[in-house]
Amino acid sequence: MSEPTNSTFRPRIFSGIQPSGGLTLGNYLGALKRFAALQGDQAETVYCVVDLHAITVWQDPQVLLSRTREAAAAFMASGVDPAQSILFNQSQVSAHAEMAWLFNTVARVGWMYRMTQFKDKAGKNSENASLGLLAYPALMAADILTYQATAVPVGEDQKQHLELTRDIAAKFNHDYGVNHFPITEPLIEGVATRVMSLRDGSKKMSKSDPSDASRINLTDDADTIAQKIRKARTDADPLPGQMDGLKDRPEARNLVNIYAALADETPDQVLGRFEGQGFGAFKPALAEVAVEAMAPITRKMSEYMADPAQIDAVLADGAERADAIARPILDRTKEIMGLLRTRR
Ligand code: AMP
């Protein structure tokens, strides 16, 4: 068997976002903005609203429907173009769930128990978590490998899941003596791979944080955004001229990183202009940059949401195109594993 190398696979990018709550500025800077930027002729881009992942914790069915459409609207409002990318919801392409089962037989139970996201989400009473929550990373590996994706853009919090995806691909290739799955590269790049809570610089900004003041939602209006930034936790010291000076000031570091990511600058460029000034000057400037960057997205999202049938049509077309890639790879996987095919 030759060593698996990604050069034998055509460049393909895959990523997904759960429709488990309203999306945040963390999702935008860590994921959506980058998804849009990666479109082009270098690699095929496949983007997915991962509704099967969302139901690993309880979702009200009616709310899940509207959040799935809202997530699709957020992709498009952030610049994901259905003509350039494939955009669909996971549950419409059954290859994901089938491949996940095959990977349940490759992945080891111990790998799953080590996942920090499982420990965080399952909490103290992990015996009572859904079996799906434990198996979640096998479904994520299935999402990626059913497209033989070579690269996956995500925020920092998904690094461990991507390592597990690589472990599954390598073990499958090794056990069956094939070079069937690429060893996927994580793309965790930029200054906003981990946007932190506005209330606590040690916690990531999250759609599931009980405090709405901790995050900026993609649906927040300009006044709300400005107010949340004004109230963001900071310290009383002036800003230094370089990021090195913010080592022990997580809240300050976070706001400077957010500014830099929104303005497409480096954090040091931002600090170069604000050196010696306090948050009394910095926060209004950040609010202005944030409102300017987010307002068009919020507006486009509500335009898309006004026409749910159109969103569904985009997702349906995406699902057809996704299925056309996924089905032959799934069929070949089953064949490699010795699963008898009796129907064409
Ligand atoms: P999720 O909302 O958990 O489905 O995450 C969707 C994508 O957004 C993943 O690539 C995450 O890594 C990314 N993401 C979520 N929260 C943040 C955050 N606070 N900072 C940066 N990226 C994030």
Ligand code: TRP
């Ligand atoms: N687990 C990811 C998250 O919570 C979402 C996700 C599911 C995903 N499948 C994926 C991300 C495949 C990248 C690739 O953020």
